[in-house]
Structure formats: C-alpha cells, structure tokens
Amino acid sequence: MVERALPVVQTAGLCKIFRDFWRRPRVEAVKDLNLEIHPGEVFGLLGPNGSGKTTTIKMLLGLLYPTSGRISLFGKAPTDVAVKARIGFLPEESYLYRFLVAHETLDYYGRLFRLPARIRRDRTERLLDMVGLRHEARRPIGEYSKGMARRIGLAQALINDPEFLILDEPTSGLDPIGARQIKDVICELGRKGKTILLSSHVLADVEDVCDRVTILYGGQQRAAGDISDLLCQRDVTQITTPPLSEETMGEVRALIRRLEQRDILSVSHPRVKLEDFFLRIVEEAQAANIRTSGVRKGGQMPEFLQKPTGTTTHDVVESLVEASSRKTQPLTPLEPASRRARYEPSREVLDELLGRKDTPTLREPPPMGDLEPGLSPSDVSRIKKTADASVIDDLLGGKDRSKKPEK
Amino acid sequence: MSRIWAVARQMIAEGIRMKIALVFLVLIGAVVLGLPLTVAGDSSLTGAVQSFMSYGLSATGFLLGLLTIFMSRSLSDELVHRQIFLVMTKPIPRWQYVVGKWLGITVLNAVFLSCAGLTIYGMVHYIKRTHPPIDDRYDEAELNNEVLVARHALPTKLPNFMQDAELEYDRNVEEGMYTDVPGFKPDAEKIRLAQKHESRWRVVGPRDRRIFEFENVLCDRAFKNTIQIRYKTEVSQYPPDEIFRALWRFGDPYKGTPVYDAPVRHVVGRFHTIRVPADAVAEDHTLLAHFYNQNPFQGERQFNNVMEFRASDGVEVLFIVGSFEGNLVRLLILMMCKLMFLAAVSVLMVTLFSFPVACLTAFTVYILAAVGSFLKDSLDFASNDYASMFSSVKEFLVQSIMHIYNLLQWIIPDFGRYDAVETFVNGRNVSLVWVLQATTEMVLVKSLIILGLAVLFFHRREVAEVSF
Ligand SMILES: Nc1ncnc2c1ncn2[C@@H]1O[C@H](COP(=O)(O)OP(=O)(O)OP(=O)(O)O)[C@@H](O)[C@H]1O
Ligand SMILES: [Mg+2]
Numbered sequence: 001m002v003e004r005a006l007p008v009v010q011t012a013g014l015c016k017i018f019r020d021f022w023r024r025p026r027v028e029a030v031k032d033l034n035l036e037i038h039p040g041e042v043f044g045l046l047g048p049n050g051s052g053k054t055t056t057i058k059m060l061l062g063l064l065y066p067t068s069g070r071i072s073l074f075g076k077a078p079t080d081v082a083v084k085a086r087i088g089f090l091p092e093e094s095y096l097y098r099f100l101v102a103h104e105t106l107d108y109y110g111r112l113f114r115l116p117a118r119i120r121r122d123r124t125e126r127l128l129d130m131v132g133l134r135h136e137a138r139r140p141i142g143e144y145s146k147g148m149a150r151r152i153g154l155a156q157a158l159i160n161d162p163e164f165l166i167l168d169e170p171t172s173g174l175d176p177i178g179a180r181q182i183k184d185v186i187c188e189l190g191r192k193g194k195t196i197l198l199s200s201h202v203l204a205d206v207e208d209v210c211d212r213v214t215i216l217y218g219g220q221q222r223a224a225g226d227i228s229d230l231l232c233q234r235d236v237t238q239i240t241t242p243p244l245s246e247e248t249m250g251e252v253r254a255l256i257r258r259l260e261q262r263d264i265l266s267v268s269h270p271r272v273k274l275e276d277f278f279l280r281i282v283e284e285a286q287a288a289n290i291r292t293s294g295v296r297k298g299g300q301m302p303e304f305l306q307k308p309t310g311t312t313t314h315d316v317v318e319s320l321v322e323a324s325s326r327k328t329q330p331l332t333p334l335e336p337a338s339r340r341a342r343y344e345p346s347r348e349v350l351d352e353l354l355g356r357k358d359t360p361t362l363r364e365p366p367p368m369g370d371l372e373p374g375l376s377p378s379d380v381s382r383i384k385k386t387a388d389a390s391v392i393d394d395l396l397g398g399k400d401r402s403k404k405p406e407k
Numbered sequence: 408m409s410r411i412w413a414v415a416r417q418m419i420a421e422g423i424r425m426k427i428a429l430v431f432l433v434l435i436g437a438v439v440l441g442l443p444l445t446v447a448g449d450s451s452l453t454g455a456v457q458s459f460m461s462y463g464l465s466a467t468g469f470l471l472g473l474l475t476i477f478m479s480r481s482l483s484d485e486l487v488h489r490q491i492f493l494v495m496t497k498p499i500p501r502w503q504y505v506v507g508k509w510l511g512i513t514v515l516n517a518v519f520l521s522c523a524g525l526t527i528y529g530m531v532h533y534i535k536r537t538h539p540p541i542d543d544r545y546d547e548a549e550l551n552n553e554v555l556v557a558r559h560a561l562p563t564k565l566p567n568f569m570q571d572a573e574l575e576y577d578r579n580v581e582e583g584m585y586t587d588v589p590g591f592k593p594d595a596e597k598i599r600l601a602q603k604h605e606s607r608w609r610v611v612g613p614r615d616r617r618i619f620e621f622e623n624v625l626c627d628r629a630f631k632n633t634i635q636i637r638y639k640t641e642v643s644q645y646p647p648d649e650i651f652r653a654l655w656r657f658g659d660p661y662k663g664t665p666v667y668d669a670p671v672r673h674v675v676g677r678f679h680t681i682r683v684p685a686d687a688v689a690e691d692h693t694l695l696a697h698f699y700n701q702n703p704f705q706g707e708r709q710f711n712n713v714m715e716f717r718a719s720d721g722v723e724v725l726f727i728v729g730s731f732e733g734n735l736v737r738l739l740i741l742m743m744c745k746l747m748f749l750a751a752v753s754v755l756m757v758t759l760f761s762f763p764v765a766c767l768t769a770f771t772v773y774i775l776a777a778v779g780s781f782l783k784d785s786l787d788f789a790s791n792d793y794a795s796m797f798s799s800v801k802e803f804l805v806q807s808i809m810h811i812y813n814l815l816q817w818i819i820p821d822f823g824r825y826d827a828v829e830t831f832v833n834g835r836n837v838s839l840v841w842v843l844q845a846t847t848e849m850v851l852v853k854s855l856i857i858l859g860l861a862v863l864f865f866h867r868r869e870v871a872e873v874s875f
Contacts (some may be wrong), residue, residue, distance in 0.1 A: 061496045063871035085498040095489045097417070099424035111413035112497035140424075156493065 006022040006075055007163050009037040009060060012067035016055050029055040033069070037197055037212075039163075042190040044206040044227070045199035047216035054092055055201040056167050060197075061089060073164070085113060088162030091210075092169045092199075098142030102133055102152050105141060106159055113160040120159075126302030127155035132183075141254075146173040154182060161304050165189060167198040171205050176278045177295045181210050188301055207231070240270065334403035410499045410817045414507025417515055418481050422515045431474055433518055438466040439526050444875070452538045452546040453554055456531055465531070467523040468742050468828070471516055475746050476769045478664040479753035483762040490869045497703045499551050502862040505754060509858060517743060524739045531555070552633060553680060556837040557729035560637075563696075564617040566608060572600035609702045609718065612677040613711035619722050621694040626726035628693060632685035635725040639678045643806040649675050652709050655700040662689035670703035678720070685726070694724055698748050735839040741827045748820060749773060751854040756859040758868065761864045772819055778819035785810065818856060 001043040014033040020026045030052040037043045045053045057306035059071060062078035076083045096105055103124050110120035128134040141149055150173050157165060170272040171179040179202075186196055186209045189382070200206050206213060207227065223230070244252070253264055423426050423738065442462050482505075485491045494504060526662065576597050585591050609615045626634055642651060650672055658666035664687050674677045688694045702709035716722055752772045756765035825845045827837045 054799045058492075058871045061492075063492055063495060064869045081500050083498075087496065089493070089496040091489075091492050097421070099421055100417070106421070108413060108417050109493070109497060111416075112410055112494065112499045114409055114498075139603050159676055160497075161640055395429075 005039050007036045007038050008074060009035055010072045013033045013072045014071060014255055015061065015067045016059060016064060017067045021134055029219050033221055035214065037195060039195050040193045042186060042196045042209055044210035046199060051216040052219035053216060054168055057166055057199065060166065067173060085160060086163045087257055088165045089158035090153050090157040090161060090167045090170055094153050095143045096149060096152060099140055101140050102137040105152060106156055109156045110159050123159055123302065123304060125328045127158055130301055131155050132346060147178055151178060158305060164195045167196065169200055170198055171200060171202050176275050177207065177282055180275060180279060185301055189305065192306060227319035409559060410508060411503045412622055413509040414504055415511035418508060418533050420848040423480055424563045426681060427478065429761025432873040433620055434524060435523050435526065438478050439463045439523065439530060453550045455538055456550055457810055459529060459534060460519065460531065461828060463527045464828045471519055472741055472749055472773055475512055476518060476753045476773065477756045478764065479757045480762055482508045482754060483765065490828055493595055495870050500724060501604065501866050505862050506858060506864050509754050510752050512643055516746045520739055520743055526733060552682065554834040555731040556727050556735035556834045557731065558725040558834050559728040559836045560723045561621050563860050564622055568604040571604045572597045575600050595774050609716050611698060611714045611806065616697055616699045616700050618745065620697040621724045624688045624692045624694045624724055624726060626685050627687060628685050628688050630684050631685045633682040634685050634688065636681045636683060637678060637725055638716065638722040639720045640714045640716055642675050644710060645675060646710050651712065652702040652704050654701065654703040655681055656697040657683045658687040659689050660807045666690050700739060710713045734831055737842050738827050740842050741825050744849040745822055745825065748849040748854050751857040755857050758861045775815065775820045780823050781814045787842050818853055820853055
C-alpha cells in the first residue's frame with residue numbers, strides 16, 4: 001500500500017436524515033459514518049439495498065448536504081469546485097442526455113473539465129474504443145441499451161483522468177465482458193495508484209478488486225477492514241496442482257498424514273469460471289465477424305489513464321502526444337506468440353510459480369484479434385503486465401488476495 | 408466562461424434535437440407568411456405593410472415569450488431525470504451552470520428572433536412588389552417615406568402660456584378684480600388663466616392664421632430630402648363633405664429659406680402628413696409653419712369654421728434619421744431585452760418549483776409585465792373606491808395587494824414602456840436611448856437580480872433531493 005499521505009476521503013460522524021415537506025425526519029439514511037480512504041486504495045462499500053451506499057456517495061460528491069458530520073475530500077469540502085476536477089463518477093443509473101450521441105456526450109463533459117479540444121477529441125476516441133462503442137458512437141444515447149449507456153457512463157467518468165474514481169454499482173447492467181473489463185480497469189487503475197471507491201452487490205467482483213471494504217447496514221457501519229484479513233481462512237490450506245494420478249494422490253495423502261497428523265479435507269477438479277467460458281465464446285463470435293449493433297469487445301485502456309497518479313495534466317498531454325507519434329512509427333512485425341501476449345505469459349508465470357517447465361495450460365488461449373496491428377513492443381509489455389495479474393487472479397480462483405502481486 | 412458556453416451549447420443542441428426550433432419556425436412561418444394571405448386586400452399598400460408588420464412582430468414577440476418560458480424545461484428536466492448529478496460532479500460552479508442555461512435560452516431566442524426578423528423583412532419587400540396598386544400614385548412613395556424609415560418626431564414649440572397668465576394676473580390685481588373673492592387662491596387663478604390662453608391659442612378662427620415653430624430640426628437640409636408635418640384638426644361644425652380646405656406655408660424668408668405653399672383638402676378629424684422639401688428648415692435648424700384657415704381653392708365652397716389643434720394630437724414635424732433596417736434591428740433588440748428578462752424569470756422559477764408550477768408563475772410574471780401599467784391604474788382605482796365604500800377587511804386586502812404589487816414593480820419591468828412595435832410600424836425612430844434604457848433596466852439590472860436569486864436558490868438546493 002502507498003504511504004499514508006493525506007486521506008483522499010475522510011468523514012467524521014457523517015449523518016444524513018431525509019425529511020418530508022414539513023421537515024419531519026423520515027429516513028435516517030446514514031448514521032455516524034466514519035470513513036477513511038487512502039490514496040491508491042480500492043475501497044468497497046457494501047450493504048443491502050437501501051443501506052445508504054448511494055447516499056454516502058452523493059454526500060461525498062456534494063449532491064446531498066450532510067445533516068451533520070464532516071466530509072473532507074483531498075482535504076477540502078465536497079462542494080469545492082477544484083476538488084471535482086480530480087474526481088470521476090459513475091452513478092448507479094445512466095444519467096446521460098438521451099438526445100446527445102456518445103461522442104458529443106464525452107465532449108460535453110470534457111468541456112466542463114476545460115480540456116483543450118485536441119485532448120477532448122483524442123480521449124473521446126480512446127475511451128470509446130476502450131468501452132467498445134466506437135462504431136455506435138454516432139447514435140443518440142437514448143437509443144442505447146442499458147449496458148451500452150453504462151459503458152458511456154464509465155467512459156465519461158474517466159475523461160478527466162481522475163485521481164479518485166467513484167463507481168456506484170459499476171457492473172450492474174453490464175455483460176460479463178463489460179463487467180470483466182470494468183474489473184480490469186479498476187485493478188489497473190488501482191495499480192497505477194489511483195484511488196477508487198466502489199459500491200456493489202456482486203460480492204465476487206468486490207472480492208476480486210478491493211483492498212478494503214466496509215459493510216453498511218441501515219446506514220451504519222457493521223464491519224470494515226482489509227479484505228484479505230476479513231476473508232482469510234487461516235485454518236485451511238489449498239494447493240492447486242495439475243491432474244495427479246491415484247498413486248501420487250495416495251503418496252501425498254500419506255505424506256500429509258505423516259508430517260501433519262491430519263487428513264486432506266477434500267479433493268476435486270476445479271472448474272473454469274463461467275466468466276472465462278463466456279468470454280471465450282464471445283471472442284470466438286467476434287473472430288467469426290458476426291454482425292452486432294451492440295457492444296464490441298473493447299480495446300485497451302487508453303494511455304492517458306496509465307500514468308501513475310501525481311502526474312500533472314501536462315504530463316498526460318505529453319503522453320498523448322508521445323503515444324500518437326509513436327503510433328506512426330514503422331513497427332517490427334510481431335510474433336504470433338506476442339500477439340497473444342495477454343494469455344501467453346500466463347504459462348510462464350504459472351511455470352514460475354510451480355517451479356516446473358512442461359506444464360499443460362489450464363485452458364485454450366482464445367484468439368485475440370483485437371490488439372491493434374500497430375502495437376509497439378512497449379505496448380505489448382504493458383499488456384503483458386496487466387494480463388499477468390488477471391491470469392493470476394484466475395489461477396488463484398480470486399480467493400487468496402494476500403498473494404496478489406505488487407500490491 | 409468556456410464552461411458557461413459548454414452548458415449553453417448543450418442546451419442549444421437540445422433545442423434543436425427536441426424539435427423546439429422546428430416547431431417554432433413552423434409557427435412563425437404560419438403566422439408571418441400566412442397572415443398577408445388572410446389580411447383583406449382592401450387596404451392601401453401602406454396599410455397592408457403596416458398591418459402585416461404589426462401583427463407579425465406582435466405574434467413573434469408573444470410566441471417567443473411563451474417559448475422562453477417553455478425552454479426552461481431543459482433545466483427542470485435535468486433535475487428530474489438527474490442528468491444534473493453528472494454535471495454537478497464536474498468542476499463547474501453552480502452559478503455558471505445557471506447562467507449557462509440562461510445563455511442557452513437567450514442564444515436560441517436570438518436566433519429565432521433574427522429568423523423572424525429576416526422573414527418579416529423579406530415579406531415586406533414581397534408585399535411591396537406584389538400588392539395590387541390602388542389608384543393612389545403616392546402609395547409607394549408614402550410607404551417609403553413614412554413607414555419604411557426611421558423618423559424622428561418633434562412637437563411644436565408652445566408659447567409660454569404661464570408667462571401670459573402672470574401678466575394678465577398682474578393686470579387683474581391692479582384692476583382690483585380679486586379683492587372681494589372669498590377664499591381666493593392666486594396659484595389656482597394663474598393656472599386657470601394659463602389654460603385659457605392655451606385653449607385660445609389652439610383654435611384658429613375663419614381667415615385667421617397660426618404660426619407653429621419647431622426647434623432642433625436636425626435633418627439633412629438638402630432640397631431632395633423631405634420633412635413631414637403631421638397634424639390633425641377638429642372643426643366646430645362638420646362640413647357636409649367632412650373636408651376642410653386650408654393653406655400651409657413653410658419656411659422663413661427672414662432666415663433665407665425658400666417658402667413652400669401647400670394648399671390642402673383634408674378630411675376632418677384624421678391625421679394628415681404633408682411632405683415638404685427639407686431646405687425649408689433654416690440654417691439654425693428651426694422651422695416655421697403657418698396655418699391659414701382660409702380656402703385656397705378657387706370655386707370650391709368652404710364653410711367658415713373654427714379649427715382646433717388639440718393638445719392630445721399636437722402638430723409634429725418628422726424627419727428621417729435612420730434606415731428601416733437599422734430601426735428593425737433596434738426594435739428586435741428591444742424585444743430581445745424582454746425575452747432575456749423572461750428567460751431569467753423562468754430559470755429562477757425552475758430552480759424553485761416543479762415545471763408546471765414554474766411555468767404558471769413565470770407566465771404570471773409575463774402577464775404582470777405585459778399589462779403592468781394598466782393593472783396599476785385599475786388597482787389605484789380599486790383602492791380609492793373600496794377605501795370609501797367597503798369594510799376595512801376589503802380595504803386591507805386591496806391595500807396589501809397594492810403593496811405586493813408595488814414591491815413587484817421594483818423587479819418586474821413594465822413591458823409597455825418598451826413596446827416599440829407601434830412606433831416602428833409608424834416609421835418612427837426606435838431611438839438608441841430607448842434601447843439603452845431597456846438594456847439597462849431589463850437586462851443589466853433586473854435580469855441580473857433575478858439570475859442572482861436563481862443562483863442563490865440553486866446553491867442551497869441539494870440537487871439529489873427528489874424532485875418530480
Ligand atoms: N432523496 C431521497 N429522499 C428520501 N429518502 C431517500 C433519498 N435518497 C435515499 N433515500 C433513502 O435513504 C435510504 C438509503 O438509500 P440509498 O440510495 O443510499 O441506498 P443504497 O445503499 O444505495 O441502496 P441500493 O443498493 O438499492 O442502491 C433508503 O431508505 C432510501 O429510501
Ligand atoms: Mg445505491
């Protein structure tokens with residue numbers, strides 16, 4: 001975790017009481033909430049429906065004013081306009097203008113951030129690419145499906161390259177590709193040192209991406225802490241190996257009995273996660289060029305989001321300039337192996353972990369036709385890095401986060 | 408500024424996408440283009456053009472007023488449908504958002520108004536070309552000189568009646584006329600005397616004459632230009648043909664101007680305009696006009712009649728100070744000022760109320776502004792009336808309404824004061840001073856105050872509070 005600098009969010013005794021027309025208290029949506037979110041943290045806000053997650057987020061954003069208690073965002077009040085330049089927000093539903101088309105929408109929000117025209121255009125293109133809606137960008141958002149609109153919602157939340165990203169149920173309404181992609185984006189941004197607050201009902205997602213969570217019930221905090229601490233079952237050890245013969249199993253069982261004086265609790269073959277299976281089917285369909293007016297597989301996260309936090313807009317501008325000039329350079333043809341960069345390295349990592357050479361792959365690497373043909377080696381290595389993480393996550397079954405690399 | 412403009416742009420896009428623009432243009436088209444077809448063709452060219460412009464402009468003003476109130480829907484919708492959540496989490500101060508919405512409405516209005524103005528301008532020329540000529544040869548000249556221009560009007564200089572009254576009063580005192588009048592008030596007597604002198608001056612007996620003097624006739628004194636004298640007389644006895652015959656003489660030979668005689672055969676009780684070459688105006692920009700109450704036409708009968716120039720329809724000299732186009736632009740700016748005020752009002756209402764309520768209140772303000780002076784008069788009347796006749800409760804009610812209304816007048820302008828359509832249609836100059844007054848009062852002061860209030864209310868509002 002990054003050094004404990006000034007918390008990005010700090011609330012003290014936060015309360016929100018909704019009153020009716022006669023000012024009589026009607027709902028106590030948030031009660032005495034003390035949150036502290038530190039730079040670089042991915043923070044999960046959990047709780048059943050109506051437990052005050054969205055209300056908390058709205059107060060952080062200055063959309064609601066607290067009944068009592070204090071909020072500081074980057075050390076300032078949430079109504080401070082300067083603070084908002086550093087925040088990206090994805091609301092729980094799509095609140096976009098139905099009559100604007102996608103790129104106009106992004107352009108509009110870019111203008112509100114006073115981004116220069118060139119950067120607005122550039123980021124709009126890249127973000128549309130990322131969310132896979134470039135081809136549908138000329139249609140009014142009113143025509144979009146729920147998930148398509150949410151993808152635009154995600155894109156607009158990233159247009160200013162925020163330091164602090166607030167996502168209210170980011171995966172709701174998204175297909176598994178989108179959900180996976182959002183998770184990838186969150187992980188990636190988290191690794192880049194951005195701070196993220198997300199609320200979600202999909203616990204598996206939260207588990208996949210969050211460092212720390214807090215669970216609300218009736219507006220009150222019921223549990224809080226590092227997700228690895230909260231979930232770690234210290235009384236069980238799990239070992240994953242390639243298929244073993246009966247013989248080997250017998251020996252392993254005997255070995256454990258001899259050394260630990262205990263029995264193995266269970267032995268089973270792990271299943272591929274449905275998520276991965278689904279992703280593979282869709283990717284096959286895409287490879288077969290089947291027509292759709294929906295979302296296409298998104299591309300990579302735009303470069304401007306990949307700078308570690310603490311960089312100024314100036315740097316981002318420079319990176320964009322760099323990126324665009326780099327794109328035009330003649331490229332050395334890529335090996336087919338490196339075109340599959342996203343999945344291939346998994347084997348190496350796995351080998352490393354298992355200390356073995358000739359490991360069979362856990363699954364067929366699906367074709368990845370989506371990398372831009374003009375990808376430079378540096379891009380590839382970047383992809384590799386992100387791929388590593390997600391593959392490892394898969395391998396670890398998203399269970400034991402204490403082994404999550406470089407966090 | 409760039410953020411304000413971003414909000415305004417977004418709103419303009421909305422106006423276009425939501426077909427508001429289209430509907431308005433169709434309506435304007437129907438009103439402006441359909442009107443000349445329905446207006447009966449009995450009138451002269453001048454009449455046709457005047458009634459077309461008058462209806463067209465009034466209708467445009469009214470429609471745009473309604474549209475302005477309606478366009479505030481954009482802000483209301485954003486609150487209800489929560490697009491505001493995203494906007495307000497971007498680094499835009501709330502005041503810029505409110506001002507941006509206002510600016511959006513204003514820009515749309517400006518575009519609509521310009522379209523309507525251009526259409527009206529085009530139609531005037533179309534009517535001019537296609538109107539069937541009616542016997543009167545002067546028709547087109549009349550139109551060009553009296554309607555499609557910007558003329559400045561100067562009233563005649565009145566003699567100092569009070570001075571005359573003082574003199575007579577002094578004489579009367581010397582003669583001891585007032586010594587035994589009980590409760591005598593010198594001031595009232597002087598006023599009575601002044602009125603007597605004035606009404607004497609206003610009538611011209613048979614074979615008598617009257618001199619009208621004008622000062623500051625700042626026109627181009629070239630012969631080819633014309634100035635116009637506009638007047639109306641009543642007579643003591645209507646002639647059977649309702650026509651009086653008289654002679655006007657313009658120019659001051661003592662100041663070296665040519666002298667022009669204009670024998671007239673005019674209908675009693677109507678306004679008439681006489682065109683005179685502009686060199687009748689002296690070098691010091693004074694103009695002398697003589698009116699002879701005698702028949703200059705040989706062989707035509709004329710009753711001996713007393714002519715009266717009433718104070719309410721005084722004699723005027725008119726001269727051209729600007730073009731029709733310039734006048735149209737100034738008129739449109741005046742109309743624009745009202746719309747800007749209305750836009751501010753409707754934005755304010757939307758920050759306070761749900762859309763239907765906001766519409767109603769904004770519309771009420773519109774009506775109050777439009778009938779302001781009339782309403783004030785009737786309330787004045789009512790308060791006097793009731794005070795004496797009815798119970799104190801009613802008196803109290805009327806009084807409080809009066810007070811509220813007086814308060815509102817601080818903030819709601821009287822649109823009637825800035826209604827320039829009639830002036831414009833009569834070919835009179837919509838003066839720059841007038842335009843500046845309107846801009847100052849309605850835009851710089853009152854719109855700003857209203858917008859300030861809107862910003863204040865919007866600031867205190869929790870945008871995520873449910874609104875319906
Ligand atoms: N604007 C409002 N006016 C009145 N009550 C409200 C308002 N917003 C939220 N509430 C109430 O506050 C409580 C918390 O709502 P909130 O939206 O924060 O829940 P949530 O945790 O986000 O739920 P979900 O998981 O369904 O999104 C609920 O009881 C809700 O009815
Ligand atoms: Mg919620």
